Amino acid sequence: MSFIMYKAYLCKTNATMISKTCEYAIRATLFIAQKSLDDARTGIKEIARNIDSPEAFIAKILQELGKAGLVLSAKGPNGGFYIDDRGMNNTLADIILAIDGDKLFTGCGLGLKTCSDKKPCPLHDEFTAIRQQIKNMMQGAKIGDFRNSLALGEKFLRR
Amino acid sequence: MSFIMYKAYLCKTNATMISKTCEYAIRATLFIAQKSLDDARTGIKEIARNIDSPEAFIAKILQELGKAGLVLSAKGPNGGFYIDDRGMNNTLADIILAIDGDKLFTGCGLGLKTCSDKKPCPLHDEFTAIRQQIKNMMQGAKIGDFRNSLALGEKFLRR
């Protein structure tokens, strides 16, 4: 006996807290951080393979992360991406801000441009609280914090 | 003296907790609920005007909400959309589920399909907690709850 399952909802919409681009950015950064533990540089191919992303796309994203100072890179043989001690203190909030901007931390839950404390949407207070919590969580999450659990195989970056 | 401001981030990404489509859906539903207070039906033009959305687009969305049983509709003269007492007990979670699916409530924060308690991404526990909180908030927010504050002009649906 077998069942066919149907989704009960439409869902051609895009609603993720963090954009796909930014997800790749975070996964790549955490992977580079892990590799940088023993001063090793890692290249685009290796990164793409290990975080399960398209090569060309993560290359583009890494350019942005480089401009934002969140990863370092070196061209040529033995080149690649790496993160120094200073970079290990950057947070997930920094990555999110660099790629997605601040909408995760500040926007109105109903997409109202004029939503504010004075002219609140019906969800204003609830969303304000939740966003603040997310912000705290992301600002508290340093890149370096994840290295050990990743290296030990307690946490994972591939799907 | 004047300044030109530049955004410090890229941001060609999409990262909203709730899709634009779903935002319209919520705003429309709350507006219809408000109108339904005194048994009045409201049409697409009026809805679009009051929630500041494209007419044709909200029409499409209302079809989905109708199929999902979240709003009722009647064709012809004096027709329009309305919500009955039963419908007033539906929650924002129901609308979100009907339009965006359950990704807001369940997805991995880093977009990993295999993320789970057993094979967690580095943000697994934090995201699980936050999503649960959002879910609670949305499941607790009944459509009918918003009617009064909207009618009194304490809360707003237009941008």
Add this chain to the structure above:
DNA sequence: ATAATAAAAGACATAATTATCCTTTATTAT
């Protein structure tokens, strides 16, 4: 019955995001 109204349905168009490709520039090893 007929005309007018308003939502349902389906096809189509636009815009935004995600993804790819190709050339250029910088660096290293020979």
Add this chain to the structure above:
DNA sequence: ATAATAAAGGATAATTATGTCTTTTATTAT
């Protein structure tokens, strides 16, 4: 110096989400 390597940069393509238009169906008032 030269060839090989690897990231940077720029242009373009594919996909997905958002938005529009036109026809059909159901209902109501005349």
